[in-house]
Each structure stands twice: as C-alpha cells, then as structure tokens.
Amino acid sequence: MVGGLGRHVHALATQLAVAGHAVTVVTRHAPGLPVDEMRGGVRVVRAPEDPPPFPLATSSLLAWTMAFNHALTRAALRAAATAEFDVIHAHDWLVTHTAVTLTEHLRLPLVATIHATEAGRHQGWLPEEMNRCIHAVEWWLAREASRMLVCSEYMKWEVTRLLELHDAAVEVIPNGVDDRRWRAPRKAVERARERFTAHDGPLVVYAGRLVYEKGVQDLISALPTLRDRHPGLRLVIAGDGPHRTELAEHCARIGQDVEFCGFMEEVDLAALLAVADAVVVPSLYEPFGMVALEASAAGAPLAAAATGGLLAIVQHGKTGLAFPPADPAALADAVTRLLEDPKAAKRMVAKARAMIRKNYLWPTIAATTAQAYAAAIDEASVLSPRVAGVERPAIVVPEGNLLALAATP
Known part of the structure; x- marks a missing residue:
C-alpha cells in the first residue's frame, strides 16, 4: 500500500x-x-x-x-x-x-x-x-x-x-470511499480510545504519507500555538515515508512531543480517526484528498488546506474548515474552531457523510x-x-x- x-x-x-x-x-x-x-x-x-x-x-x-x-x-x-x-x-x-x-x-x-x-x-x-x-x-x-x-x-x-x-x-x-469500512467496530474504537485519549487534552490526528508535499511540517509548526490554547493537546501522526526523520528532528528543534505511529492497518486507522477531536490534512499539493473522505466517513471533524481536490471535499463551514496551505497560524485557528465548538464540528461531520453518500x-x-x-x-x-x-x-x-x-x- x-x-x-x-x-x-x-x-x-x-x-x-x-x-x-x-x-x-x-x-x-x-x-x-x-x-x-x-x-x-x-x-x-x-x-x-x-x-x-x-x-x-x-x-x-x-x-x-x-x-x-x-x-x-x-x-x-x-x-x-x-x-x-x-x-x-x-x-x-x-x-x-x-x-x-x-x-x-x-x-x-x-x-x-x-x-x-x-x-x-x-x-x-x-x-x-x-x-x-x-x-x-x-x-x-x-x-x-x-x-x-x-x-x-x-x-x-x-x-x-x-x-x-x-x-x-x-x-x-x-x-x-466505502463508508461502511471506515466505521470501525465498537471494540476497535474502545481500544483506540483507551490508547489515545487517556489524557486531559484534545486529540489531533494526521494520517497519510510522510512526504514534504503533505505539509506535516506545518502542522508540527502550529503545535506550540495549539498547546498554548489547549493544554494537554496530543498530536498523533499515523503513516510513514521518507520525511519521517526530518519531521522528528523538527519536533525536537521546537521542543514538541509528537507520537509517530507508523503505518496502521485499516481497522485501527478507522478507530483512531473515530476518536479524534480533529483530523488535519495540511497538504501543499493534493490532487484529490482520499484521507479527507475516509476521515469524514469515520466520523472525524476536518481541518484541511484549501488546495487541489480538497477544495471540493472540504467546503468551508459546511463539511469542514479550510485554511490556506503552508500557513501554520491559519491551521492553528481552524483546529481551534473545531475544538472550541464541538457541536458545530458534529454538524459538519453529518454534512460530510451526506455528501459522501451522494457523490463518492x-x-x-x-x-x-x-x-x-x-x-x-x-x-x-x-x-x-x-x-x-x-x-x-x-x-x-x-x-x-x-x-x-x-x-x-
């Protein structure tokens, strides 16, 4: 894969x-x-x-x-x-x-x-x-x-x-997307909740390849701001790729603790997405944005870069929140909005799932x-x-x- x-x-x-x-x-x-x-x-x-x-x-x-x-x-x-x-x-x-x-x-x-x-x-x-x-x-x-x-x-x-x-x-x-496959079994969700949410702050997730064009470096750069606003915030990065060592070094330079999970099987990834308070897609280049569909099907609120194919999937304020690519400050603002208004985030998830059933x-x-x-x-x-x-x-x-x-x- x-x-x-x-x-x-x-x-x-x-x-x-x-x-x-x-x-x-x-x-x-x-x-x-x-x-x-x-x-x-x-x-x-x-x-x-x-x-x-x-x-x-x-x-x-x-x-x-x-x-x-x-x-x-x-x-x-x-x-x-x-x-x-x-x-x-x-x-x-x-x-x-x-x-x-x-x-x-x-x-x-x-x-x-x-x-x-x-x-x-x-x-x-x-x-x-x-x-x-x-x-x-x-x-x-x-x-x-x-x-x-x-x-x-x-x-x-x-x-x-x-x-x-x-x-x-x-x-x-x-x-x-097969929306049924991205609705994780209850036991898998319980395992993910026990593993990833046993702490005081919100859970933010990235899932995808670790390459430069996916923009993970911008998500890491936004972490100091996000943790000032949301004490105890946890960032989990699921996936692997040639940029992983560089990203880990970036975390060390700015003094931020991030959990790199590596590649995850689909059922475990679906469960992680299901328990996330926000999933971030910070791509600099994204022809389509499959992970945005998968995260929405799993029930995760989305904050995504307004670029490429993501523009059709993440309709700002309706199916998620969009921010300019390569802008850590705007990324932090979008994630903050999701975390501070969970009811609005749930409404966006519901609209995203309806869009998936209609078009994808x-x-x-x-x-x-x-x-x-x-x-x-x-x-x-x-x-x-x-x-x-x-x-x-x-x-x-x-x-x-x-x-x-x-x-x-």
Missing part, C-alpha cells in the same frame, strides 16, 4: 467485478503471495521482479521502473493469452511502457488515469533530470491514451496545461468509469488504426472485460 493509488485500484476493480465486468489487475508481486489468483472477484496477476537488483529508491527509480515494466509486460501478455480484453486501463506513469506495448500488441484502446503529476508534486517545478524524465513519460502516456481520467476538477486544470491536452480529452471521475460511493464511481471504457471502445473502433479491421461489438455495460495495470494494486 503506497498512498491512495493502491486503494483506488483495489476498490475500483472489485466494484467493477460486482457490476458484472471481468477484471484482471496486473501489478507487482509481493513476498508470500501467489502470482495468479482470484481475489474479491478480480483476477490478480503479479509480476515477480527479475534477478538483476534495482533498488526502489529515488536515485535508482528510473532504472527500477524500466525493469519493473519488463516484468509487468510479460505478466500482462501471459494474462492476455488466456482471456480476451476489451480495454486497457493504466494507472499513472509507472506503467506507461507496459500500457503502450500492450495497446499496440493487442490493438486495444487505452484509458489512463493520472493520479498526480511530477510537476505538481514539486510545486510546479521539475528540478532534476529525473523529474523531467518522469514528466516526459506522463506526456507520452497522455498522447497514447484514447481517454484520460483524473480525480478532480483541479487535476483536470493541471493535466490539461502541463500535458498540453484539450479540455474535452480529460474526464473527471472522483475517487470513492464506489458503485457510482465504478459505473461512471465503465461508461468511460465504453466510450473509449466505441471511439477506438471507429478512429484508431490500432483496432482497424478488428471486429469488436460495442461494450454493453456491465459486461466488459478489463485489463488494469498498476504499480500498487
């Missing part, structure tokens, strides 16, 4: 299977798991790494990606030897080489989802050669895809400009995605030289056959 992409692919694939589609996900192998199995109605084909060792690290990322795509392509072709597919869906730049190879070899339409851009992750810059290479791969994927999907209106704005696409070529289909449940998201597949197949049968001469009936939703590619399932 690396960020929100894995959760997106898992939920989308299983919901498409529930709707009647035949879905195959081709992804990385993990130790101890079979290379080919049925899971939740989805065929999961896992590509083991080839023997030459390429560490999955920043300095060797491009070499690792090339090696990964070789293994992924062979696994996908083996899957295609035993099934006929109607469409290929590539998730993000890491699988571009495999996606293009399969599109040309199988003569199938390609749908691509850009979950985030390299320039966006670096606040609009491409500082190093590696960053420029990744951007070039994103640009290539956008050219090869017959349909481009993004998760928010903000991402549509970003992708059309960065990747030089016409507005009509990019379709917004938001991420979803996975059956709705999967149905909209299936319609995008159908449109790509119909357009490709008429326009694309790759499928010229191949007789393919128009897809009848919900009976498509999908090959999905993802670096994290």
